Amino acid sequence: MTAFEPSTISEDEADTGSAIWQRIKADLRAAHGEDIYTSWFERIEFEGIAGTVVVLSTPTPFIRHWTQNNYGPEILQRYRILDPSMTEVRFKVRGALRPKTTTQPGAAAPNRAGPVAQATPAPHRQIDAPAAAPAKLAGGLEGSPLETRYTFASLVEGPSNALAVAAAKKVATANPGDRIPYNPLFISAAVGLGKTHLLQAIANEVRIANPQRRVLYLTAEYFMYRFVHAIRSKNTLSFKDILRDIDVLIIDDLQFLNGTKVHEEFGHTLTTLVDSQRQVVIAADRAPNDLDGLEPRVRSRLGGGLLVELDVPDYGMRRAILEHRIAAQREIFDQLVFPEDVVDFVARSVTTNGRDLDGAVNRLVAHNQLTSTPIDLKMAETALRDLLKARETRRPKIEDIQRVTSQHFGVSRQDLISARRTRVIVRPRQIAMYLSKTLTPRSLPEIGRRFGNRDHTTVLHAVRKVEEMIDRDPQVAEDIETLKRLLDQ
Structure with missing residues (x-):
């Protein structure tokens, strides 16, 4: 996960969801550029708040699907930095919420190169609460949001992740009181190779297989936020007690853990949980010895568990990932035609990671649905030229x-x-x-x-x-x- 630095908001604007959304849209525009902004973000509107869920609306089902799958986690993280109480971003098609507006013929086009217009802040519109709220531990500590689609069933296995998947399944299906052979379990991998999917699959499986086991999934950034908040509210003892009373602690993107006090607290929590036979699962973009700021005793403790590395998928695994993603798209667009020669071309050309394969499929489907152009090799070469160029200029680590x-x-x-x-x-x-x-x-x-x-x-x-x-x-x-x-x- 990436750390963001969104625009600051004034005290007058801070209490309105629409003002926060306008700031986030400005940050998305700056981060992704004008073309992506006008294609996906410009027409998204703030609808209201349902408990701790932000509800946004899009003009079409396709934009809703695309934005939710490709930018949903980023939007949620940007929103939580400005309003930490939010736990989910939910997208709806605007037609079901309000009359659809259209641009009249001859109307002047918006000045897309100019600054984003700051909408007049509007009060939150309350919307029906979601059917299921994120689970909380005793004391009210809430973990980072889990994607229900991140399961072992939806995870493509292959030579590059076989050991990690086997260890993760063993951890997820253990019963309370079982001897834990892989503790802590440390998963190391570069960006886009499936660390987050694997960690969230563990959390989702634990909740299904053993509901009595208390599992908490946290990103390193959220761990820092909760710890700093506990210090400011003079509630650190309660925070520590909650963390050390869980059965499975999962921390993602450990490389983003910063601050001496935060590192110290992480070390104490890790030691306490492992010594008391509670499971700890951690992921980072590099091995413990290569992480900055970790104390020697923490490195030693992490090294005493099982360290597994996710590698770049081979051709067979890339092909399986593509077929899985295309099948998911066909559930939405039942007339979708994705020729075998294009699947083969993408599998052989996009060799970096699974996330780029996802992006390739999404991009080809978007071109097909938005322009009615059939998916073929010519379209693939044009639509994926930046991914192909990235392959040519890829630098090793x-x-x-x-x-x-x-x-x-x-x-x-x-x-x-x-x-x-x-x-x-x-x-x-x-x-x-x-x-x-x-x-x-x-x-x-x-x-x-x-x-x-x-x-x-x-x-x-x-x-x-x-x-x-x-x-x-x-x-x-x-x-x-x-x-x-x-x-x-």
């Missing part, structure tokens, strides 16, 4: 470089970041540092930190050393070219 280098030279990744200085370790380490400097935008200090907290001068020395070896040692030059090809696959 330091973790990728370390993994590929260690495999190529037959050493472990732990050796690369260790203090060992034998020749069999030093040369691969220097080559990995060189590739990190030349293939990634990371600074020398950042690269040094990723290689065992080394000084930036050590990295600079390694880069210069490898440059010299390339000129005089053909084998080194060949090794580096091989590594670059492996990283580009």
Whole structure:
């Protein structure tokens, strides 16, 4: 999940949902650009508040479906930063709520390049409350919203996530009092590889399989927000007691956890839960040893559990993901035609992650539904050109470089970041540092930190050393070219 910095609102505007929505629309415009804003956000309107649910309306079912699936979580997070009491954003088609307005022929088009008009704040319109409100723990602590569609049944399994899925299912179906073999369970993966889906699948499965188990899913940002709120309200003891009295604590995007006090409280909570045989599941975009700010004892505690990594899906898994997403679209658009050659083209061309595959399907369906253009290879090449370009210019991460280098030279990744200085370790380490400097935008200090907290001068020395070896040692030059090809696959 991404941290946002929405526009500030005045005290006079803060108590009106419509004013907050206008500010969020302005932030969405700035974040996504004019084309996306006018296509999806411009015609969304604030309808009212149903308890802790924000209700927004769209002019058509297609815009409702597209916005909810692609931008719903982002809109909710932006809304919660401005109004933390909100727990859900719900979209409705405006035709069912009010007369539809149309632009009269000859009317002047809106000035889309200008600032967003600030609507006159209107009081909340109360709407029927949702059928089911998010569950709360004793003491009123409410977790981050769960997507009901994120289940094990909707998760596509393959070689890249098999171990993580197996461990997650074991955790989710355990009974109270069972010995917990994977605690904490730490899931590491880059953006878009399914961390959040897997974590929310655990939470949803626990609530079905063992309703008596108390499960709490929190993003790291929401954990910080609740802890800071408890400090300000002088209610930290109650906050701690609630956290430490649950059976399954799930924290997503741990890399966004900031602040010394927050890190300390997380460490205390982790220790207490694990020692009392309560399950902890954590996800982040990198391994515990690579996370900033964690205390050594917390790293050690996380390392004592099971660490699993989600990898980039292979062709077969990408194809399965696409077929799953296309089937979901056909439930909405029953006349949808998605040719096999296009499925194959997308599966072979969009190789980054599952989220990009989702985006590819959504984009092709949008072109088809909005323009009545049939989905074919020509449309796919045009509609997905930015995703195809991203593939061509994709930069590897330091973790990728370390993994590929260690495999190529037959050493472990732990050796690369260790203090060992034998020749069999030093040369691969220097080559990995060189590739990190030349293939990634990371600074020398950042690269040094990723290689065992080394000084930036050590990295600079390694880069210069490898440059010299390339000129005089053909084998080194060949090794580096091989590594670059492996990283580009």
